Amino acid sequence: MDLNRSAQLFERAQAVLPGGVSRNTIFKSPHPxxxxxxxxxxxxxxxxxxxxxxxxxxxxxxHGHAQPNVTQAIIEQVQKGTAFTLATELEIEFAELLCQRVPSFEKIRFVNSGTEAVMAMIKTARAFTQKSKIAKVEGAYHGSYDYAEVSQTASPATWGDEHQPHSVAVARGTPDNALNDVIVIPYNDVDKALHILNQHKETLAGILIDPISHRVGMIPATPEFIDALYQWSRDNQALLLFDEVITFRTSLAGAQAKYNVKPDLTAIGKMIGGGFPVGAFAGRSDVMQVLDPSQSPLLLPHSGTFSANPVTMVAGLTAMRLFxxxxxxxxxxxxxxxxxxxxxxxxxxxxxxxxxxxxxxxxxxxxxxxxxxxxxxxxxxxxxxxxxxxxxxxxxxxxxxxxxxxxxxxxxxxxxxxxxxxxxxxxxxxxxxxxxxxxxx
Ligand SMILES: Cc1ncc(COP(=O)(O)O)c(C=O)c1O
The missing domain is CATH 3.90.1150.10 (Aspartate Aminotransferase, domain 1)
Incomplete structure (x- = not known):
C-alpha cells in the first residue's frame, strides 16, 4: 500500500468537498x-x-464495529427494502423497548440525528408552552440547530460577565433573534442560574441541559442543580429538556436515572441507531400530543423522509437489546x-x-x-x-x-x-x- 494514499485521497477530496471533508470531526493536519x-x-x-x-x-x-447480530439484522432488512411511505412494526417494537426502559418516556418520536432530535424537542416545548425562548448552559454542545448551538464556542473575548453570560453566535450570519431567544446560564451554579432565569420568567419555554456535558467538562450535573432547574420550570410553566444524545449510554434509562426529578422531554441519538443515523425525542404524553396529526388544529406539524426507516429501527433495536x-x-x-x-x-x-x-x-x-x-x-x-x-x-x-x-x-x-x-x-x-x-x- 502506498504510504501517501491518504494524502492523495485528500488532494482529490479538496477539489470537491469544502476543506476536503464532509464533517469537521475527521479533519486532521496534514490530512485526514x-x-x-x-x-x-x-x-x-x-x-x-x-x-x-x-x-x-x-x-x-x-458495540464497536460490525457487531454480528446487528449486521445480520441489517442485511435481512436491506433485502426487504430500506424505506417505505408506510408504517412499520419495527418502529413500534423499538418505541416499546425504549418507553419500557425509561420512566419519563411516555411517547417517543424517531428522527435522523441528534441535532434533529434536539431541534424537534425545542419546537415541541415551544408549541406546548406557547413561549419562544429557551435557556441553555454555556459551552454545551447540542448539535447545529441555530438556537441549540448558541454560546457553544464562547471564548474569553466574547463570553462576558459570568453573572450574565452573553449569547454568543457560533456561525457568522446567525440571526440576532436566535441570540435574543436563547438565555445562557452557567453550569452547576444554582444561584447564578436562577438569577438569570428569573429575568425571563414570562418567555422561557424550557431549559435545555445535557446532564454530563462533554464540552462543559464531562462533569455530572449536581442533583441540587437539576432539582433547582426542575423546580424553577414548575414554578414558571416551562419544561425541563434533557439532551441525552451521548449520556443515554450511562444506564439503561440514561443519566436521568440518577436524579430525583424527571425531565419533561429528552432527546437521544447516537448509540440507539446501532451504527445508523438516528435521533429520537420522548417524554410526557400531554406535551408530545402537540405532534399528533389527528388533532385539530395540529400545533406542530413534523415529518422526516427517513425518520424511523426500518434499517435504522432494526439496527437500533438489535443493538439496544444487546445493551x-x-x-x-x-x-x-x-x-x-x-x-x-x-x-x-x-x-x-x-x-x-x-x-x-x-x-x-x-x-x-x-x-x-x-x-x-x-x-x-x-x-x-x-x-x-x-x-x-x-x-x-x-x-x-x-x-x-x-x-x-x-x-x-x-x-x-x-x-x-x-x-x-x-x-x-x-x-x-x-x-x-x-x-x-x-x-x-
Ligand atoms: C450532546 C449532544 N447533543 C446533540 C448532538 C448532535 O447529534 P448529531 O451529530 O447526531 O446531530 C451531539 C453530537 O455530538 C451531542 O454530543
Whole structure:
C-alpha cells in the first residue's frame, strides 16, 4: 500500500468537498486518515494500520464495529427494502423497548440525528408552552440547530460577565433573534442560574441541559442543580429538556436515572441507531400530543423522509437489546477502571492533568483540578497544544480518541484495551511533560 494514499485521497477530496471533508470531526493536519474497515473495537486504515477505537464514531457505536447480530439484522432488512411511505412494526417494537426502559418516556418520536432530535424537542416545548425562548448552559454542545448551538464556542473575548453570560453566535450570519431567544446560564451554579432565569420568567419555554456535558467538562450535573432547574420550570410553566444524545449510554434509562426529578422531554441519538443515523425525542404524553396529526388544529406539524426507516429501527433495536443491564454494568465498571488507572498514571508522571467523566466515558484535561464548568474547562493555547500533541502520539501508537481528549468505551473492549491505553498515555504524558515544562507539577 502506498504510504501517501491518504494524502492523495485528500488532494482529490479538496477539489470537491469544502476543506476536503464532509464533517469537521475527521479533519486532521496534514490530512485526514482514510479508513479501510472496522471490527469490534479495532479500526484498520487504508495503510493497514490497526488502532483501538476509543472514538467510536463520536460515541455512537456502543458495540464497536460490525457487531454480528446487528449486521445480520441489517442485511435481512436491506433485502426487504430500506424505506417505505408506510408504517412499520419495527418502529413500534423499538418505541416499546425504549418507553419500557425509561420512566419519563411516555411517547417517543424517531428522527435522523441528534441535532434533529434536539431541534424537534425545542419546537415541541415551544408549541406546548406557547413561549419562544429557551435557556441553555454555556459551552454545551447540542448539535447545529441555530438556537441549540448558541454560546457553544464562547471564548474569553466574547463570553462576558459570568453573572450574565452573553449569547454568543457560533456561525457568522446567525440571526440576532436566535441570540435574543436563547438565555445562557452557567453550569452547576444554582444561584447564578436562577438569577438569570428569573429575568425571563414570562418567555422561557424550557431549559435545555445535557446532564454530563462533554464540552462543559464531562462533569455530572449536581442533583441540587437539576432539582433547582426542575423546580424553577414548575414554578414558571416551562419544561425541563434533557439532551441525552451521548449520556443515554450511562444506564439503561440514561443519566436521568440518577436524579430525583424527571425531565419533561429528552432527546437521544447516537448509540440507539446501532451504527445508523438516528435521533429520537420522548417524554410526557400531554406535551408530545402537540405532534399528533389527528388533532385539530395540529400545533406542530413534523415529518422526516427517513425518520424511523426500518434499517435504522432494526439496527437500533438489535443493538439496544444487546445493551442489557449486565452489559451496561460491565461497561461502566470498565469506565471506572480506566478513570482510576489514568488518574493514577497522571500522579505518577507528575503532570498538571486530570480525568473526568462517568459511566463508559471519560475526558483527559491538562488542568491540575477537574473543571467545574465551561470557563474552567476552556483550554488555553498551551493546554490545546498539549492535548493535540498527546492525541497525535496516541494515534501514532495505535489509539484513536475524540479530539477534545475524550474517549467512549464499547462493549467489545476489556481490561486488555484499557491497560494498553494506560501504557500509551503514560509514555505520551511523559513526553508532553518534557515538551511543555509549564505543565510539570
Ligand atoms: C450532546 C449532544 N447533543 C446533540 C448532538 C448532535 O447529534 P448529531 O451529530 O447526531 O446531530 C451531539 C453530537 O455530538 C451531542 O454530543
Amino acid at each position: 486518515t482514510y479508513v479501510s474497515h472496522g471490527k469490534g473495537c479495532y479500526v484498520t486504515d487504508i495503510n493497514g494500520v490497526k488502532r483501538i477505537d476509543f472514538a467510536n464514531n463520536m460515541a455512537s457505536l456502543i 442489557d443491564q449486565p452489559t451496561v454494568d460491565k461497561l461502566n465498571q470498565l469506565g471506572d477502571f480506566a478513570r482510576v488507572q489514568l488518574t493514577d498514571t497522571i500522579k505518577k508522571v507528575g503532570i498538571k492533568a486530570c480525568v473526568t467523566g462517568a459511566g463508559s466515558m471519560f475526558r483527559l484535561h491538562f488542568k491540575a483540578q477537574a473543571p467545574q464548568h465551561y470557563r474552567h474547562a476552556y483550554t488555553n493555547t498551551l493546554q490545546t497544544q498539549a492535548t493535540k500533541y498527546l492525541l497525535n502520539y496516541l494515534f501514532d501508537n495505535g489509539i484513536m480518541m475524540i479530539n477534545t481528549g475524550s474517549a467512549m468505551l464499547s462493549t467489545p473492549m476489556g481490561k486488555k484495551e484499557i491497560n494498553y491505553l494506560v501504557e500509551q498515555v503514560t509514555s505520551g504524558l511523559t513526553l508532553v511533560k518534557d515538551q511543555f515544562p509549564a505543565l510539570k507539577v
